Amino acid sequence: MIKVTFVSADGTRRTVEIDEGLSAREAALFNSVPGIDGDCGGVCACATCHVHVDLAWMDRVGPPEEGGMESDLIQFAEGTTETSRLACQISMVPELDGLVLHLPELQH
Ligand code: FES
Known part of the structure; x- marks a missing residue:
């Protein structure tokens, strides 16, 4: 299992685990992390x-x-920066164990 921490716009941190090979999007959705549609x-x-x-x-x-x-x-x-990615395109590989992703306030 690979750990990923989502930080919401208000600073709330939530660390979840996901199987290797799944995406950061799935890590959020499978664990009911709000902020990713x-x-x-x-x-x-x-x-x-x-x-x-x-x-x-x-x-x-x-x-x-x-x-x-x-x-x-x-x-x-909305509000993209040089650190923007789409979570569905981030494959959770062992090298990303402990990854920290910040969620935007809104998805549109
Ligand atoms: S879920 Fe990532 S682009 Fe649609």
Whole structure:
């Protein structure tokens, strides 16, 4: 199991565990963490799973692939920054055990 901590806009922290290979979106939804909608089911088509990767983890997570679906779609999320990613595109691998993701106030 891999741990991921979600920090909501009001600073509330919630650490959950998820099986390796599942996504950060699934980590939130399977554990009823509020703040991620994930309306498209995780197929990179809605941008309602927008998160900000904690700066300390950005090197390991990396930005969306340039010119890829995620990088095109993320432009439709509100308040994006250089640390923005779509949680459905973050695969929870052992190297990301302990990952910290910040949730935006709103998903649209
Ligand atoms: S769940 Fe739709 S883009 Fe991530």
